[in-house]
Amino acid sequence: MENILIKNTKALSGGQVVEAEIAIASGVILSMTGAPEGFTADKVIDGAGKLCIPGLINAHTHVYMSLFRNYADDVAFTEWLFGRVLPKEDAMSVEDAYWGTLLGCIEMVKSGTTTFCDMYPIAGMSAEAARKAGMRAVVSRGLTGSEGGERRIAEALGEWETWKHDPMVTHMLAPHAIYTCDTPFLERVMQVSDETGMLINTHLSESEKEIADCYAEHGCSPVEYLAKLGLFDRKTLAAHCVHLSELDIMLLAEKGVSVAHNPKSNLKLANGIAPVKQLLDAGVNVCLGTDGAGSNNTLNMFSEMNFACLLPKGVNKQGDVVSANTVLQMATLNGAKALSQENLGDLQAGWKADIAILNLDHPWMYPMHNVANALCYSATGTEVETVIIGGEVVMEDRRMTKIDEEEVYANIARIAKDW
Numbered sequence: 433m434e435n436i437l438i439k440n441t442k443a444l445s446g447g448q449v450v451e452a453e454i455a456i457a458s459g460v461i462l463s464m465t466g467a468p469e470g471f472t473a474d475k476v477i478d479g480a481g482k483l484c485i486p487g488l489i490n491a492h493t494h495v496y497m498s499l500f501r502n503y504a505d506d507v508a509f510t511e512w513l514f515g516r517v518l519p520k521e522d523a524m525s526v527e528d529a530y531w532g533t534l535l536g537c538i539e540m541v542k543s544g545t546t547t548f549c550d551m552y553p554i555a556g557m558s559a560e561a562a563r564k565a566g567m568r569a570v571v572s573r574g575l576t577g578s579e580g581g582e583r584r585i586a587e588a589l590g591e592w593e594t595w596k597h598d599p600m601v602t603h604m605l606a607p608h609a610i611y612t613c614d615t616p617f618l619e620r621v622m623q624v625s626d627e628t629g630m631l632i633n634t635h636l637s638e639s640e641k642e643i644a645d646c647y648a649e650h651g652c653s654p655v656e657y658l659a660k661l662g663l664f665d666r667k668t669l670a671a672h673c674v675h676l677s678e679l680d681i682m683l684l685a686e687k688g689v690s691v692a693h694n695p696k697s698n699l700k701l702a703n704g705i706a707p708v709k710q711l712l713d714a715g716v717n718v719c720l721g722t723d724g725a726g727s728n729n730t731l732n733m734f735s736e737m738n739f740a741c742l743l744p745k746g747v748n749k750q751g752d753v754v755s756a757n758t759v760l761q762m763a764t765l766n767g768a769k770a771l772s773q774e775n776l777g778d779l780q781a782g783w784k785a786d787i788a789i790l791n792l793d794h795p796w797m798y799p800m801h802n803v804a805n806a807l808c809y810s811a812t813g814t815e816v817e818t819v820i821i822g823g824e825v826v827m828e829d830r831r832m833t834k835i836d837e838e839e840v841y842a843n844i845a846r847i848a849k850d851w
């Protein structure tokens with residue numbers, strides 16, 4: 433692995449913009465203030481006029497769904513899922529899913545994301561594509577109960593066995609949702625989690641229908657149901673959490689459940705708006721995700737940060753809630769915390785070298801009164817010029833270094849032609 437020195441630059445570190453000279457070796461930031469003694473740089477990056485930020489962490493996505501981008505829009509949720517997505521998903525080959533995931537990796541890197549938390553129906557290809565592109569990945573084969581439940585658990589375990597020694601790949605167990613996993617199956621997943629130490633990744637309280645059905649079947653909210661079942665006694669990341677009672681919010685805080693907020697997907701699928709201000713006020717660790725490109729339609733975390741800043745102000749009719757600083761933290765440190773990734777999500781000596789280098793020379797980035805505000809309210813993601821993940825340059829001057837982008841686009845065009 434190369435020793436890298438980013439010279440004469442500015443960096444976002446500990447929430448502050450600092451003058452920096454970042455020395456990187458063996459995947460780690462050695463120093464933020466110049467080359468330490470004995471350090472020889474194999475590669476020097478001129479950081480003048482640039483801003484280094486911690487790589488963004490997409491805490492909830494289904495990257496293979498990049499194949500569904502712009503395929504099922506402006507339709508009701510039932511048509512979106514049952515009429516459009518599921519029939520295509522059933523016909524999707526392992527190879528299709530792999531190319532779709534690689535496409536998503538390119539989009540994520542090009543918009544400053546360095547780590548993603550993925551859930552998918554075909555085991556193996558998410559980690560494969562992430563490593564091919566040079567990304568850090570937290571992967572989870574989606575688990576649904578009833579017929580085939582044990583087979584899916586076996587696939588998740590097989591994948592975990594294959595990848596468990598790769599420092600760039602972490603596995604979670606992903607019971608898809610309470611409406612696709614019955615109680616005995618959830619108990620079985622809890623048992624596997626206890627045996628393997630894998631964390632839990634699930635969808636929770638996404639739609640009004642899910643809440644109503646849960647009351648009809650279990651006499652309580654989805655959050656109360658999972659709390660009573662004991663699922664939250666394992667470290668859990670819950671995506672969406674749009675419809676929550678005050679008791680639900682208290683339970684999530686008490687049980688240390690992290691919430692992955694997906695503002696654009698919740699809007700597009702007409703599910704509503706999560707009570708992010710209330711969750712943060714209660715002390716819940718809220719991180720940020722895009723969900724899949726079928727319900728977004730991008731994997732661009734800058735766009736997601738923009739929505740995450742704007743929505744709570746409109747909903748609460750209050751301008752001074754959920755600041756850009758808070759949302760940046762959601763997209764970095766809080767994501768790392770939710771995914772149990774140590775020393776990730778900030779730029780500090782001793783921390784992992786996952787860095788997005790932004791070119792600020794764009795009209796919408798002038799003047800730079802406040803960096804956090806510029807990143808959340810003005811940036812588009814196209815400012816990201818060079819990306820380092822685990823100490824390796826995976827994009828330089830907006831070209832992916834480890835994969836052939838044209839080959840990916842050609843394969844996507846081939847797959848989409850038959851749809």
Ligand code: NI
Nearest residue numbers: 635671723724
């Ligand atoms: Ni999802």
